[in-house]
Amino acid sequence: MNQPVPSIQRLPIYLRFLKGIRNNGDVYVSCTRIAEEFGQLSVQVRKDLGITGIVGRPKIGYQIEELITAIEHFLGWDKKTDAFLVGVGNLGTAVLNYPGFVEHGLNILAAFDNDPKKKDLKFPHCKVYDLDQLEEIGKREKAEIGILAVPAGAAQEIAERLVKIGVRGIWNYTPRKLDLPSKIICEDVKLSASFAVLSRRLINEQ
Amino acid sequence: MNQPVPSIQRLPIYLRFLKGIRNNGDVYVSCTRIAEEFGQLSVQVRKDLGITGIVGRPKIGYQIEELITAIEHFLGWDKKTDAFLVGVGNLGTAVLNYPGFVEHGLNILAAFDNDPKKKDLKFPHCKVYDLDQLEEIGKREKAEIGILAVPAGAAQEIAERLVKIGVRGIWNYTPRKLDLPSKIICEDVKLSASFAVLSRRLINEQ
Numbered sequence: 001m002n003q004p005v006p007s008i009q010r011l012p013i014y015l016r017f018l019k020g021i022r023n024n025g026d027v028y029v030s031c032t033r034i035a036e037e038f039g040q041l042s043v044q045v046r047k048d049l050g051i052t053g054i055v056g057r058p059k060i061g062y063q064i065e066e067l068i069t070a071i072e073h074f075l076g077w078d079k080k081t082d083a084f085l086v087g088v089g090n091l092g093t094a095v096l097n098y099p100g101f102v103e104h105g106l107n108i109l110a111a112f113d114n115d116p117k118k119k120d121l122k123f124p125h126c127k128v129y130d131l132d133q134l135e136e137i138g139k140r141e142k143a144e145i146g147i148l149a150v151p152a153g154a155a156q157e158i159a160e161r162l163v164k165i166g167v168r169g170i171w172n173y174t175p176r177k178l179d180l181p182s183k184i185i186c187e188d189v190k191l192s193a194s195f196a197v198l199s200r201r202l203i204n205e206q
Numbered sequence: 207m208n209q210p211v212p213s214i215q216r217l218p219i220y221l222r223f224l225k226g227i228r229n230n231g232d233v234y235v236s237c238t239r240i241a242e243e244f245g246q247l248s249v250q251v252r253k254d255l256g257i258t259g260i261v262g263r264p265k266i267g268y269q270i271e272e273l274i275t276a277i278e279h280f281l282g283w284d285k286k287t288d289a290f291l292v293g294v295g296n297l298g299t300a301v302l303n304y305p306g307f308v309e310h311g312l313n314i315l316a317a318f319d320n321d322p323k324k325k326d327l328k329f330p331h332c333k334v335y336d337l338d339q340l341e342e343i344g345k346r347e348k349a350e351i352g353i354l355a356v357p358a359g360a361a362q363e364i365a366e367r368l369v370k371i372g373v374r375g376i377w378n379y380t381p382r383k384l385d386l387p388s389k390i391i392c393e394d395v396k397l398s399a400s401f402a403v404l405s406r407r408l409i410n411e412q
Contacts, residue, residue, distance in 0.1 A: 009400075094296035098397070
């Protein structure tokens with residue numbers, strides 16, 4: 001099945017919208033209504049939702065509850081995904097505190113930092129350990145994802161340590177491009193890419 | 207000129223790579239070399255770089271310094287872009303401390319928060335003011351961008367206040383979709399979109 005990245009990227013915003021109108025008591029929704037909400041073409045919305053395998057019915061549209069279930073299942077957000085987080089700085093703390101990720105099944109088992117003062121920080125779902133304990137805890141508990149929120153200079157080394165303890169994917173909040181075995185799935189959070197788009201649009205629309 | 211968003215999004219990583227090899231003493235670079243570095247097709251790299259207006263020479267490639275200048279000029283990163291930041295929580299603090307954005311010309315004139323304790327925080331380039339002072343300072347100093355790092359529930363209200371004091375663009379770090387006049391350029395940092403891509407790739411490559 002063809003799964004364009006931009007379509008996958010749009011699913012979370014559709015999902016949030018769908019949960020909102022479901023909570024307001026709506027039962028059906030059309031592509032046109034979703035398209036209007038997000039200023040997109042209706043055919044694009046249909047294509048995006050189609051990657052989850054769900055098909056709307058002519059004149060009725062989608063059953064909202066079914067659509068929510070289909071999106072969450074497609075993204076694996078209907079089950080828990082265990083993770084370790086390394087780097088409890090500002091970005092790491094933001095990820096630990098962000099309620100949306102928990103709702104999407106992200107289950108951070110433990111956080112690590114090399115600053116001993118960070119151990120006293122309290123987070124809703126996990127404790128902060130010394131970075132030295134990564135391998136020891138990684139032996140005991142298995143995580144699918146490693147969340148990398150360390151300074152750029154430490155990114156490659158910590159990523160390799162996360163791979164060694166068995167993560168399959170790295171969610172990379174550092175600006176560093178990682179060099180890892182091809183079987184490791186690496187998703188970069190590209191804040192500079194976002195700033196580039198904003199910057200260029202400011203020029204184009206001057 | 208056709209400027210696909212994915213091409214714009216890739217420019218910052220090319221830029222970082224080009225500065226690295228320039229600092230190592232290299233003078234020319236080929237599309238093939240850049241493509242290999244990022245695991246991309248050479249024609250894609252040529253197309254991406256082409257949006258800046260620069261053209262490589264057969265068998266020689268690009269003069270690195272010229273290419274850096276062209277990318278920075280295309281993105282407007284060769285001049286300062288003034289900004290206000292609202293919300294000095296973890297994400298806001300991460301943005302204020304991120305050295306890469308300063309290098310890209312982002313010049314945060316002032317930060318605002320409704321928690322008076324935040325006023326004591328020290329940042330390299332700006333002070334933190336009470337949110338009540340936004341309009342007063344916005345009258346005195348003009349910013350092109352408003353950086354929105356407030357809780358989701360306050361996003362729309364603060365975005366409207368930023369628009370009122372004259373920002374042309376909003377860099378939205380909240381998960382909320384903003385409803386703003388169409389002339390306002392709004393770039394959302396989509397952390398959930400990134401998590402969606404990672405989640406689906408973990409399923410696809412199981």
